[in-house]
Amino acid sequence: MHSDAAPARGRGVRAFLHASLAGPRPSRAFAARGRSAVLNQLVLCALVLIVATIGILSSTLRNQSLFLVGVVIIFAVGMATLAVPWTRIPRVALYLLPLADVAGIAVIRVAEPMSGLGLMWVFPAMWLATLGVVGFLIQFAIITAAYTVIVVSGGTTVWGYTTFLLPAAVLAVATTTFISSRRQRAQAHLLEKQAALLSGALQRAQRQEELVIDVLDAVDFGVLRIAPDGTVSVVNEALGRFQNTIPGFGSRSREIENAYRADGVTPLPRAERPLLRALAGEVFENQVVWFGHPDERRHAMSITVRRMHDAEGADAGAVLIARDVTPEMTAMRARDRLVASVSHELRTPLTSVLGYLDLALDTLDDPEQARRSLEIAARNGERLLEIVADILAASSASRLSIDMTISPEPIDVAELVAATAEAWRPRAAERALTIDTTGIEPARAFADPLRLRQVMDNLVSNAVKYNRDGGAIFLGCTTDGDSTWILVRDTGTGIAEPDLGRLFERYFRARTDVEGTGLGLSISRDIARAHGGDITVQTSRGLGSTFMVQLPADERPAPAAAVPGEETGVRG
Incomplete structure (x- = not known):
């Protein structure tokens, strides 16, 4: 199927001609x-x-x-x-x-x-x-x-x-x-x-052919030669691998199933199939085709066709070059989804800020009402700041972990947890959720209060978004004098077993029907680890999830660095 047969055939012909x-x-x-x-x-x-x-x-x-x-x-x-x-x-x-x-x-x-x-x-x-x-x-x-x-x-x-x-x-x-x-x-x-000259020329041509074939086999894009009569010949190993992955690819006799346009959802008409277009004499560049059903593992191929001419300028057929662009296309789609998600996340609090500012302006004669409107606008402004901070933290991060600066100090975790609960009650009330704070106990920790509040907001935000209407959220904290724990439990649907391994991967979202940037849990765990602690999760499918934040209770030597290469990401 590929060029390995050509050198063997060439060597046989060369040996025969040399001998004869x-x-x-x-x-x-x-x-x-x-x-x-x-x-x-x-x-x-x-x-x-x-x-x-x-x-x-x-x-x-x-x-x-x-x-x-x-x-x-x-x-x-x-x-x-x-x-x-x-x-x-x-x-x-x-x-x-x-x-x-x-x-x-x-x-x-x-x-x-x-x-x-x-x-x-x-x-x-x-x-x-x-x-x-x-x-x-x-x-x-x-x-x-x-x-x-x-x-x-x-x-x-x-x-x-x-x-x-x-x-x-x-x-x-x-x-x-x-x-x-x-x-x-x-x-x-x-x-x-004359035979000696012919044999020498044949050997040189054979060496050049083998060199070209070795070069073509070394590249990671497929090359397919189309003769002027429409005969198709595969000339390198990469296209052979593509044929194994995509049955029928590069074949005239075998129909390719589940071929889609660049958007990945529109079926590609037979007349627009790259090979058929090339056989018809068309020339095109970087036609992206998705192969595979949308619900299965898919491959995106970028295909280019160029015509060739001989020394006299006559048509010598065409060459088709195929390149696997699945990672690039997947990254572009992830980027588009992230942009859309972030835009939506920013638009919601920004609309609230502007709305309550307008309401405050309209109620200047009622100082109490204006104050409440400004407080709500301020909370939504803080939420905007948190979202932007998440995005900046992710964009300034290394490949797998974030690089952040923390300013730890002795704090009362109970006050911070209670303040978080109070801030999220209005949002929870929109879905008839109750926030139970009876588990809050006095607990000291050596942590950055701003960063820790960012962690709590991310965890409570997820508990609100992934909960059932009318459910409950339990917040608590405790300490044993050496470590301090913060608990956030919800009564939602829980996390599927396959998703647990990717829960802390950056941009990972277990459910796409829930708003989110896919950064919260990743950044929260990196913050906890930057303090010398960690975040763990326990879940029961259909019963909810429990997140546990561990922090040092007293000042201790800071960790050398966040551990890169471990799972990072977000639940929602």
Whole structure:
């Protein structure tokens, strides 16, 4: 599916071409000559067999015994030709067999001087001529000398053109064979050089291809090549991983299910599928497509298509680049949700502030009513300040923990808890909630009163928002002289088990139907830890939740730093 197959195929082709085009090695050249010699010798043996058969059957042989000696020599050479390991014998041994043929034909010529069988010298002459200049000179000298000896010893007294016709014919055939062999070897040498150049170019192209494939496999975005005829080929590993994650991605034959536009909710029409658009010749950039059902784990892909052209400017297809942008899109959505949530959180108290200020202006003649309106406006202004402080604390934080400055002092926690209860009674009364403060006991703590009031407001705010209408909130505090505890309990729906592990993560919200920035619990726990304490939670599904704040009762060495990397966040 990806490019791993390409190098393997390339290496196989490269090896094949290198082996087949690198040119004949010496052993292969000998083998080729051996095959030519075998064919040449078989033809000669067949011709001698026919002549011998005709001579024996017609009883026209003058010296049958000598004739048969020559025949035996030629057939022996034929058998040796078939048995010789041509790739392993020394080069000089190639001359011995055709010279034996010359001797055998000379014996036949002596046995039958008038038969014209000396023309069979053409076969060993051709054989020797293929071996090069040395072989050509040897055949000329040996055959000419043998013929001359035979003619002179035969008592020829009249020398005419017919006397020289046989050696001339043999020489002409040998010369033609020699020239053809030289031309063939020159062509073979040229082919060897061209094959070497081709093999080198093929190796360089293969190395470049492997380098490109290695680079493409190293990147984290998918690359898919589309040929001009619409053929689709996957060229890197990243796109293969995307295909495993998103079945049908990058495939023409398999339909992709649950594809959505950039908003993540509008189904993407088939005509707008990136691959189909690319096959249709379109060019586009950063088309974001969501894959997967909205209720399941999803993946967002940013897809770009570019057309390619060859050296002549003709269309060479297209390349599709796919990048997984799920984290970026998720972060952008979280940012949008946070902006909307913060805007809503700020708008509510701000509207109240402005409304009560207007009411105070309208009731200046009633000082008591105006005072109450201004007090309410002031409380909502403080709430605005707390929200802004939460946001600033989160924005100035490190990646997982906040960096804050506290100014601890000895305080009476009971007074602070009671003041918090009194401040939140009007908001609780809107939902018929009661705030029970019977659990408040005198308890001292060494803490920053402003920061601790921020923690209490966040916890009571959650207890109000996540409670049932008509429910109750229990506030209490106590001390053992070493540590001081503050308790905030509600009678709400409780916290689901899967959400407990993420309860203190920043921006986490267990319920999206309740207003909140997702920062309160995260910041509250960081404040408690900055004091050397902590916040823990216990919950029962359907019965409510209990938050316990632990603080030092007396001054003690400040902790080195808030512990980063642990869970941070908010319930609401």
